[in-house]
Structure formats: structure tokens, C-alpha cells
Amino acid sequence: MVRFGLIGCGRIGRMHAATIQASRSGSLSIVNDVMEASARALGDTYGADICTNVAEVFGSDKVDAVLIASSTATHAEYIEMAVDAGKPVFCEKPIDLDIARVKACRDKIAGRGVPIQIGFNRRFDPGHSALRQAIVAGEIGQTLQIIITSRDPFMPSQEYLEVAGGMIRDMSIHDFDLARFLLIDDEPTEVFAVAGALIDPSLKAMNEVDCAMITMKTAAGRQVVINNARQASYGYDQRLEVLGSDGMLQSCNRRPHELQRFNGKTTGAGEPYLNFFIERYKDAFELQLLSFIEAVETAAAPKVSFDDGLAALLLAEAAYESLKTGKSVAVG
Amino acid sequence: MVRFGLIGCGRIGRMHAATIQASRSGSLSIVNDVMEASARALGDTYGADICTNVAEVFGSDKVDAVLIASSTATHAEYIEMAVDAGKPVFCEKPIDLDIARVKACRDKIAGRGVPIQIGFNRRFDPGHSALRQAIVAGEIGQTLQIIITSRDPFMPSQEYLEVAGGMIRDMSIHDFDLARFLLIDDEPTEVFAVAGALIDPSLKAMNEVDCAMITMKTAAGRQVVINNARQASYGYDQRLEVLGSDGMLQSCNRRPHELQRFNGKTTGAGEPYLNFFIERYKDAFELQLLSFIEAVETAAAPKVSFDDGLAALLLAEAAYESLKTGKSVAVG
Amino acid sequence: MVRFGLIGCGRIGRMHAATIQASRSGSLSIVNDVMEASARALGDTYGADICTNVAEVFGSDKVDAVLIASSTATHAEYIEMAVDAGKPVFCEKPIDLDIARVKACRDKIAGRGVPIQIGFNRRFDPGHSALRQAIVAGEIGQTLQIIITSRDPFMPSQEYLEVAGGMIRDMSIHDFDLARFLLIDDEPTEVFAVAGALIDPSLKAMNEVDCAMITMKTAAGRQVVINNARQASYGYDQRLEVLGSDGMLQSCNRRPHELQRFNGKTTGAGEPYLNFFIERYKDAFELQLLSFIEAVETAAAPKVSFDDGLAALLLAEAAYESLKTGKSVAVG
Amino acid sequence: MVRFGLIGCGRIGRMHAATIQASRSGSLSIVNDVMEASARALGDTYGADICTNVAEVFGSDKVDAVLIASSTATHAEYIEMAVDAGKPVFCEKPIDLDIARVKACRDKIAGRGVPIQIGFNRRFDPGHSALRQAIVAGEIGQTLQIIITSRDPFMPSQEYLEVAGGMIRDMSIHDFDLARFLLIDDEPTEVFAVAGALIDPSLKAMNEVDCAMITMKTAAGRQVVINNARQASYGYDQRLEVLGSDGMLQSCNRRPHELQRFNGKTTGAGEPYLNFFIERYKDAFELQLLSFIEAVETAAAPKVSFDDGLAALLLAEAAYESLKTGKSVAVG
Numbered sequence A, B, C, D: 001m002v003r004f005g006l007i008g009c010g011r012i013g014r015m016h017a018a019t020i021q022a023s024r025s026g027s028l029s030i031v032n033d034v035m036e037a038s039a040r041a042l043g044d045t046y047g048a049d050i051c052t053n054v055a056e057v058f059g060s061d062k063v064d065a066v067l068i069a070s071s072t073a074t075h076a077e078y079i080e081m082a083v084d085a086g087k088p089v090f091c092e093k094p095i096d097l098d099i100a101r102v103k104a105c106r107d108k109i110a111g112r113g114v115p116i117q118i119g120f121n122r123r124f125d126p127g128h129s130a131l132r133q134a135i136v137a138g139e140i141g142q143t144l145q146i147i148i149t150s151r152d153p154f155m156p157s158q159e160y161l162e163v164a165g166g167m168i169r170d171m172s173i174h175d176f177d178l179a180r181f182l183l184i185d186d187e188p189t190e191v192f193a194v195a196g197a198l199i200d201p202s203l204k205a206m207n208e209v210d211c212a213m214i215t216m217k218t219a220a221g222r223q224v225v226i227n228n229a230r231q232a233s234y235g236y237d238q239r240l241e242v243l244g245s246d247g248m249l250q251s252c253n254r255r256p257h258e259l260q261r262f263n264g265k266t267t268g269a270g271e272p273y274l275n276f277f278i279e280r281y282k283d284a285f286e287l288q289l290l291s292f293i294e295a296v297e298t299a300a301a302p303k304v305s306f307d308d309g310l311a312a313l314l315l316a317e318a319a320y321e322s323l324k325t326g327k328s329v330a331v332g
Helices: A011-022 A038-047 A054-059 A073-085 A097-111 A126-136 A158-163 A167-185 A202-207 A282-299 A308-323 B011-022 B037-048 B054-059 B073-082 B099-109 B126-136 B158-164 B166-181 B200-207 B283-298 B305-324 C013-021 C036-047 C054-059 C073-085 C099-109 C125-134 C159-163 C167-183 C200-205 C282-298 C304-324 D009-020 D034-044 D054-059 D070-086 D101-111 D126-136 D159-164 D167-183 D202-204 D282-298 D306-325
Strands: A004-006 A025-033 A048-052 A065-070 A089-091 A116-118 A143-151 A188-196 A212-218 A223-229 A236-245 A247-251 A257-264 B002-007 B027-031 B050-051 B065-068 B087-090 B116-117 B143-151 B188-196 B212-217 B223-229 B237-244 B245-250 B259-262 C002-007 C025-032 C049-051 C065-068 C087-089 C117-118 C143-151 C186-195 C211-218 C223-228 C237-244 C247-251 C260-262 D002-007 D028-031 D049-051 D064-066 D087-090 D116-118 D143-151 D188-196 D211-218 D225-231 D236-242 D247-251 D259-262
Touching: A004 A011, A004 A247, A004 A282, A011 A025, A011 A038, A011 A065, A011 A282, A011 D034, A054 A073, A065 A073, A065 A282, A065 C159, A073 A089, A073 A097, A073 A116, A073 B143, A097 A308, A097 C200, A116 A308, A126 A167, A126 A282, A126 C117, A143 A167, A143 C223, A143 D101, A143 D143, A143 D211, A158 A167, A158 A202, A167 A188, A167 A212, A167 A223, A167 A236, A167 A308, A167 D002, A188 A202, A188 C282, A188 D188, A188 D211, A188 D225, A212 A308, A212 D101, A212 D143, A212 D188, A212 D225, A223 D143, A223 D211, A223 D225, A257 C125, A282 C049, A308 B143, A308 C304, B002 B011, B002 B054, B002 B283, B002 D116, B002 D259, B011 B027, B011 B037, B011 B065, B011 B283, B027 B037, B027 B054, B037 B050, B050 B054, B050 D009, B054 B073, B065 B073, B065 B283, B065 C087, B073 B087, B073 B099, B073 B116, B087 D002, B099 B223, B116 B283, B116 B305, B126 B166, B126 B245, B126 B283, B143 B166, B143 C143, B143 C211, B143 C223, B158 B166, B158 B200, B158 C260, B158 D009, B166 B188, B166 B212, B166 B223, B166 B237, B166 B305, B166 C117, B188 B305, B188 C211, B188 C223, B200 C013, B212 B305, B212 C143, B212 C186, B212 D211, B223 C143, B223 C211, B223 C223, B283 C087, B305 C237, C002 C282, C002 D143, C013 C036, C013 C065, C013 C282, C025 C054, C025 C087, C036 C049, C054 C073, C054 D002, C065 C282, C065 C304, C073 C087, C073 C099, C073 C117, C073 D247, C099 C304, C099 D259, C117 C260, C117 C304, C117 D101, C125 C167, C125 C237, C125 C282, C143 C167, C167 C223, C167 C237, C167 C304, C211 C304, C211 D202, C282 D116, D002 D009, D002 D225, D009 D028, D009 D034, D009 D064, D009 D282, D028 D034, D028 D054, D028 D064, D034 D116, D054 D070, D064 D282, D070 D087, D070 D116, D101 D306, D116 D282, D116 D306, D126 D167, D126 D236, D126 D282, D143 D167, D159 D167, D167 D188, D167 D225, D167 D236, D167 D247, D167 D306, D188 D306, D211 D306, D247 D282
Parallel strands: A004 A025, A004 A065, A025 A048, A065 A089, A089 A116, A143 A223, B002 B027, B002 B065, B027 B050, B065 B087, B087 B116, B143 B223, C002 C025, C002 C065, C025 C049, C065 C087, C087 C117, C143 C223, D002 D028, D002 D064, D028 D049, D064 D087, D087 D116, D143 D225
Antiparallel strands: A143 A236, A188 A212, A212 A223, A236 A247, A247 C260, A257 C247, B143 B237, B188 B212, B212 B223, B237 B245, B245 D259, B259 D247, C143 C237, C186 C211, C211 C223, C237 C247, D143 D236, D188 D211, D211 D225, D236 D247
16 A cells, blocks of 8 residues: 655646545545645545645655646656655656756756656556557557647646646647657657647747647657647547558547437437546556556556656657757757 | 340339449340330430330340349249240349249249349348358357348338338348348248338328338247338448357448548547448449359359249248237248 | 445445445445355455344444345345335345245335335446437437347356346346336337347256347337347447437447557457446446435435336346247236 | 540559440540550450550540540650640649659640649549538638548559659659648648658668658648558558548548458457559549549539649659758748
8 A cells, every 4th residue: 555645736636636545555645735725625535634835745654655746847846855755756747847957857866766757647548558569569560650649629728828838848748758658669869840829829929839740750760740739629639540560550539438329410420539638548547556556566667757757858849949940850 | 245135224224224334244235114215215325225015125136134123013924034035034122022923933934944033132242241251251150140220211202112012021021131141051930020100100001111120030049130110311221230159240331431520519420321222232233233144154053043032022921920910920 | 425334245246335435425334245254355445344144234323325236036125124224225136036026025115215226227327328318309309219239248157047037037137127218208018039048058958048139019119129148259248229210329339448450451440348247337337326325315216216127027027928928928 | 425535554544444434424435555455455345446656646536535644754745745636634643753844844735725634533532522521611610730641552563663753752742632632722831751761671772762751831820741651551541631620520441341340359340441542542533534524525624733733743842852951841
């Protein structure tokens, strides 16, 4: 049983709390939020202690591991504090919006031997991970092309956009990680991006985009494209496609149920896709937590490392550089 | 090259004429219809001779084979005339609505050695025949259950209904034949039917039904159900399903094209199904003709025999008997 | 918060325990099993009291409602005891294998005003219930035909078969209930069945069958067919289809995830279906429990009544009668 | 009735001959090939005159229109000859591999008023054209992203590769045209490409590639990606996807028939896709011809113009330039 200290009681923090509580191998010891009311509400729900001072989490002997779900700007500092306290840490992505800060954090915690897992939940989706397993099993021969489609169901709020760090750092970062996950022992080496504020042109004023296509070439010459949009009227669109020399694999979308309609206008018409990530990736969030718990309990390396978090950020930086220059940008 | 004499220039006759003409191995020598204008229109289109007297077709030395697409009441007589003339004959289903007349025809032509093929076109549908081949290849082990769904897109006209002989003789007969086709060396031995005028209650006045479910048990104990309706708002619904001890096979519907729509109300919404049988079974009609031509040219037995035509009619009779008695009716 | 006493700690009991515990509105007070070890294991897992004497459950003032998941033979007695104790009761199906016993139970508890819900979980499946809602909303006009396909993934054990009461009472009963659920204010009035031991002929020795097709006609003349098999190599097959005058609805199967394979032999090949009912109907079991909790808390009538349990049993009896006589059997 | 002179009796020429002959509004007057035997074989099949001297085709008063299906190097010259002869001309793509030659041809025939249609057959595919119509009808609001997937089933022969002009000029050119077709009154203005010889590395020796991803940005800022591969083990993969502000449209693949397999390893497994373009785009080739015939008969502008042929070539050139420079290349 791993006893968690949870930092951050917003939407994603509450989801993690519920996931911990529903697991058989994790429990919630203490919850922390800068807003006491938020901490109290969550603590009361699950019978956990509460605190507004984050140091209490790291200092508690009832905490075996820390789950960081606070705002992005706090991630690197809390990771460092967790490492100092010797507590294994699960941290939501991204580590920080500033690469220099991430690298400084990396340097600071290097060699400390404290397990750190970054929250790239999609790797744990049953369809996505089965796809990777099929590649590893050699089902499609050599990988040639990867197509990742990721579209959110609706535009985030203005408030969110102002702190998210830009669509490519905030949203595409998951897809950069999935590309690396599917490339296995290959890595992207060149990044080219096109992007624009096509859905909401007013975003241009804040230098933000809402649609992007990002092409990458890998060390082995493979080709990857990521198709992103901040809004898809038909629901959260999450698809992977991998073409290999001997076959193709697709991890397709999920619907809330499989009612299909047939009438004078249409046949086989299904429900809009699952909305939003908490629903679509419910299984993935659970499996991600179990994977972290197992790493903590067995002292194994977590399945998603700090360096994975950094690598995805570096690809995002390269994409922004490409947008500026109109050229393919080398990475790695 | 097989030169055809075509009897009957209505819709189904015109379809056969076009199919013959588009084939590389058949040609149209003469067309016959009781309405001279119909014969002339079709003859002119394809450069064929015309006649209103059917005897000319059977007597012509430019005719290698006869295709009977005239009204049902003439089928048995024309089959007999074709046999007398020693001309291979393809005849649309049903042979006759009266079992006694069919049996008389059978007795009259017995042992004459003239090839006869009955127009159960669906056997030649690429999906349906691939399904049968998969059964024969042992892909699903022993067949346990067969589910046949056949629904027309819209109610036929009052005129049609008055001469069609009843839904089960007119429409279900195709499904009885498909059941026998899929049972391979097994045969239905018991028939139970429920039916009603659910779509158009006014049909009750003419003792007609528009929806039916027909259950059959076979000599080997297998189970078959046929689901029929005279109207399906979403298009011509033609499905086969066979459950075996080691798997299941389905021959699914076809759409005119594969455009799919995704929006706030639906995902993966396809076009209504192909309407109507001439469009849906276009490939089947072509392959049926080629199969007949090959039988004629190689003096092989046609793939669908006179006895197949009779067997399907006997099952239809049993279904009507079941409707009257509320009991399962033995056949064979 | 509804505090449950759980009777029966076998597989289905353990599933209910987990469902109660994961819910936000239910808790597990006490668990009962004739085997103390079973009760202890479950009680320890969830911090619930344990007992081997069922009277303790009915007598406990920590129990707001009773969930009966013990063997079928005990259901009727425990329902009566719960009613005597004034405790709302959720009881797994079937109420009893003997209609006379069910009717005696009904008479005994009549007018007592204690809420009773029977465990027809499939009504709560999101796809199945959305299908019903679409019918109620008039999306497909008048219902004409209902096709229910229900096939288990594998044959049950010999031990199970010996106490299950026969495939039609044990398995088809769910489908009889779904037929009634979809017919809304119509009811089956005639039942005809074919069945056989096609998968495992050795079942004949115990007078059991493993495949069945059951046709029903309703008061309004509608047609229903249930296709059952005890084994489907491709997984648990659970489908509903309703043809209406203006459209068709299908509640289709679910897969564990949506990985699809494409290669030289196949395209769009998906995973086998979810196995078995606990996985396939996970959402349904949760929603069923929440519905019962809501009924208890609001003193509303449960969504599935004792009479629904009886009605499904009467249809099963009629099916057995039809198997014996080869005739359609009237019910109701 | 439009009487055709056909130049080129290779595979694509024979397909056009069969399409003309099967149409009700076209006929084949004369066929030409530099190899007399090829011309004779085709001429005999359809009862057309034959010639080896192309001038006979342009000079014949039995020829209303010319269909050019000879080798690419002859296209521009024959277009010019047809225009000189005042005969409407349908010419297979590409017009020429050399942009300068295409422009010279354009200049030469400018203002002559002879209808010219280029063979971008895919525009006439029922699914693809229905997709475009749905965009035009406003079904998905503003177009944001276009994803075109086009993969051949198998690598072409070495001989073919040597004369084809490179994968992007030979194969991607269809996709450039489809992109323009779907963009309607918008045009690509920037092209970025990655490509490589991933399937057959020996192609590098001839400076050829077999996989490519080509990203484009349009005048209106829209984003397009083309995913190409010379080999797909699962069949000819031809998909269009258009994301709009109010929905998404996909034109999906077609199978030869809809048999689906279900067993212990897979569910809903379909047949490999239709192979190859003559089968997959059969309807498109027929509709393309009918469209050209209609343009000839009504003196309307053909649906695919000479300038469309040039525009697609310019995009291919830009893609090659991008491959060389690693930069996005401006066009138009």
C-alpha cells in the first residue's frame, strides 16, 4: 500500500485522488492546496489530512510518495523538494514551460536515485499500449510512418490559455511523447511545423494558435505527423496510426456506448466521442497510477522518466523554432 | 459466346439484357415481349431482333440459350418449351406460385438433360459466396445458427402485391434459398413462422403481411431464423450471419460510397444502404450470368438447379401452413 | 448513504461489494456467507462486519438495505425475510426456478410496501438504455421487430449447469426481460422455441441445450427473436436490434480497446469482445446499484420490479413448453 | 454519341477502351499504338479501326474526341496536335514531367478554345466527390485541416520507376490535385516535404524515395498533409479527411465485399482493400469519362482543366525543392 500526499486539488488533482482511492494498492494520506477550501473539500471526501503548506506533505511520515498536480510553475520546485525529502514523485506534465528551468531541475536531482514519473497518461491507454506491443512483437515489420491525431473537443478558456504556455507546449507535448513512445529505440531528429489561429482568429492577438500540423523525421529516417486542433465538434479525437512494412495498426476512438442509428439519412451513425480526457483516458489514468505504485513498491524505474518529460519539451521548442523560421529544425 | 433469347422486357429483363451485353461471353440475339413497344425499345438499344411471339425465340437458330424474365405465371410453360427446343434455360424465380404446377413441370422435363438455372442471384454475391466458402474451408467449425436479415427499402405497389403471391413466396423465398445455400449438405426439416401487416395494416384486407420472422430447424438440428420486412427506411438491408463452433461470419451491407460524417450529434455516420436489388446485387447478377454461360459452354450442371427452385417453394408453403396452424411444420 | 448487508460472497457477490464500495452513496456494513472464509475474506477487504447466520443481516440496525447474491434456491426466502424486516432488497435473478414458489413469494409480500429490485442489470447498460430512450423519443416510429443476440463466451462448468435450471431459465431470462424492456407498453403473448445441444451433444444426457432461437409475438403483433448460444469463440456477444417504421437502432458490442489491425489478410480487425459479463456490463452494474440506492433514498419504486422477475420466468416456462409441444405457446 | 480515337493501348488505355465501350454515350472509332500488335488486339476486341501513325487519329473524321493514354513524354505533343486538329482531348496525367514543357504547351494552345481534360480520376470517386459536396453545402463550416492518405499496394517495377519521374511527380500528384479539389477556392502557398527510401533502401541509388509526408499551408492559412507510401500490405489505401469548424468528413476505403470474420483472435475483420486503382476507382473512371463526354457534347468547360494539371505539377516541384533545402517552399 502506497500512501500518497497530493499537491493540488483542482480538477486533475481531484481525478487523481479518486483514482488513488479506487485503487487497491494506494491510499490518500494528505492533500494540499493553496486554497484551504479546496484542500478541505477533497480531504473530507476521502478522509485525508489537509494542509496549505506544501512542506507538510514532504515532511509527513504518513506519505510514501508525492503526487504533484498543482500549477505548472510549481512543478520543478516541488520535484526538487520531493527528491530532497527522498519521496518518490509523480508529477503532471509539463515539468516547466522553461527548458532552462527543466534542465536546472534535472541537474539538481541527478544521481539522487529518487523515482520520478511524469504524467504522460496516454502511454497507458489500453489501445495505445496494445498498439506499441504489436509493433514490438513485429506484427507490422519495420515502422515507416506514424500519424497522430489529437483534437480537443472545445477551446479552453481564456484564463487557461494565458497560463498554458502555448498550444504546442500544452497540448502537442502529449503527442510528441506518444511519437517517442511508438518509435521505441528511434528518436525524432528534425521538426517542421505549420500552425495558425484558424478556429478563433482573435487568438492571434495573444500570439496563440489553435490548429497545427507538425512533421518530424527520425534518426532512422522514419516520418511522423501530428495533427492537432483545439476544437472538434464531434468530441475528443484521439487516434494513432502506424504504417509498417508488413501491416498497419490503428488505435481508434472510443464512444461512451455503441448505439448506432439507421434511418433515411444515415446508417451506422454512432454517438459523439467520449468527452473529455478524464473520461476518455479513465483506464489510462488508473493504469498509470498502478504503474507508478508498482515502481515505488518494487523500486523499479518508472515507465515514464524525467528525461521523457524533457525530451517532449525539446520537441515543442523545436516546433516553435520551426514556426518562426519556416525551416525544419534539428533536435537531439 | 452464348447468344441469348430474352423473354420479358420489363425491369428485370432490361437488367439482364444490359448484363448480357456488358459480358464478354454473352450476346443478345432476340428479345421478346407481349408488348411490342417494350421489345422494340430494348431490341433497338442493343441491336437485337425483336418478336412478340415467344415461339420465335425457342425456334431461332441464332439462340443458344433462353433467359426467362416474363411474368411468373409463364415460367413453367416457357421452361417446358425451352426443354422441348433443347435450349438451356435461365429462369427468374419463382418457377410458379403453385407447387403442383412446379412438380408437373419437373416431371415433364425430367431426364431431358437440358440445363436449367433458377435466378437465385444472391448466391453469387461476392460477400455471401465468400461466407459460404469460409464455412466450407472450416473457418468456423460446425455451423450452429444462421441469421438471415432481408428487408426491402420500400413497400411494393398495390399492383405488384396483387400478383406476387404473398410476401413469403415472393420475398422470403430468396432467404429460404440462402439458408439452404449456407447449410450446404444439411436441409431444413421444420418451419415455424410469425407474420403480420405491421407496416401497412390495410394489407390485412388482402390477406397479405409485411413483416415476418421464420424459424427453421434442420436435419442436423441447426437453427435458422429469417427476419423479413417489406420496408426499411435506411435502405435495402441484406445481411447474413453464421455462428459456428469456432467463430462467426457476417456478410454485411454495402453502401454506395464510404463518406462518413462526424459532428456534434454523430460519429462515423454513413450513407443509407444501396437501393435497390439491381444496384445492391449488381455484381451478383453479373456473376450469376457468367456462371450460367459457363455451364452452357462446358455442359456442366448449373449452380442453382430446378430442384433448388422447388425446395425454396416448399419451405414457403410450410411457412404459410405454420402461420395457419401456429405450429412448427415438417418439410422434406 | 445507503448501508448494505450483502448475502452471498461468491463471484457475483464480490462484484457487488466492489461496486457498492466504489460508489459515493453506498457502503458495505456486513457481509454474509455460509462459508465463513468467504465472508471473512470479503469483509476484511472492505472493513465490513461478517456473519454466517443470515438473520444477523436482517436484524442489524447498521443495514439500510439488503443485497441478495446467494444461491438461487435461497432468493425467495431471503426476499420474504427482508420484507418482514422492512428492509429494501435488491435480489439477483432469477427469483426462483419454480414458478409456484415465485408466486407464493409474491403473495406473501404483497402490499407490504418494501421496495424490491430484481437484478436485470442489462437494462442499465448505457447502449441498451439509450436505445430504449431513442424508441421512447419516437426516433424510429412504431416498433416492428426486435432481434436480441446473446451468446456467452464459453460453456459453463458441469457444476454450474446442474444447478442453473436450464439454459432458458438461466440465460435467456435476461433476454426475455430485455424484450419486455424494449417493448415498453406491449407484452409478448406467444412464444415458440427451438433449441438443441449443438455445441456439446453430451448435454442431452442431462436434458440440457446449448443453442436456442426463441420467437415471440406480442399483444400488438410485433415480432421478437432471441438468438442464444452458450459459447462464442469471439467473446461475449451482446447485441440488440430494433426495426421501426422510421428507422433501426442497434446496441452493438464493446471491445476492451479499439486497436485495429491491417495486413495482407485482413483490414479493420478488432480485438475479441469483452469477456465476461462482469467486464462487459461493468457500467450497467454500477448504474443498476445507483438506481437502487436512489429508489431506497427517495422511496421511489425500483426500476425493475418483482413482477418483472416473474414475467421473465413465465416466458421461460412458455419456451420450455413450446420445446415440448412444437407449438407456439400463449402467455399472459 | 462521342466517337473516340484512343492513343496508347497499354493497361490504362485498355481500361479506357472498356469504359468507353460500356458507356451508352461513347464509342471507340480508332485505336493507336506504336506497337501494332497492341493496337490490333484492342481494335479487334471492340471492332475499332487501328493505326500505328498517330496522325491518322487526329485526321480522322470518325473521331470526335481524342483520348491520350500513351507514354508521358508524348502527352504535350499530342495535346498540341489535338488542339491543332480542333479535337477535344482527354489526356492522362501528368501533362509532362518537365514544367517548362508544360508551360510551352500551355502557351501554344492558349486561346484556341479546344476543350482539354486532364485525367485526375479521383475527383470523380463517389465518396470523394460527395465529401466535396458536403463541404460546399456548409456541413462542416470552415475547413481547417485536410489529411490525404494515399498508399499503393505494392512497389512498382524497376522499369516503371525509371520512367515515372519520381514518386512525388508520379504518385503524390494525384493528392496535390485532391487537395486543390477539396480546398475549393483556396490554394496551397507553401510546401514542405520529408521523404525517404524506407521500404526499399536500394532506391537511394536511383535517387528515388518510397515514403513521403508533405505538409502544405494555403492562402487562407489552412493546413494540409499528404501521407504517401509506395507499398501497403493491406491493399490500396485511399482516404480523405477534412476537419471543419463544425464537423469532420472522411472518405474511407472500400473493400471488394463486406464479409467479416469473428473468432478467438479477432472481431469484425474485413477483407484487404480493393487492389489496385483500376478496381478501386472503377466508378471514378466511368464518371470521369461521362463528365468528359458531357463537356464535349454540351461545349462546356471540362471539370479538370489543363491548368489543374499544371498546378499539381508545380506543387510537386515545390515538394522536391523542399526536400533539397529542408525549408518550406513558396508556390503560386
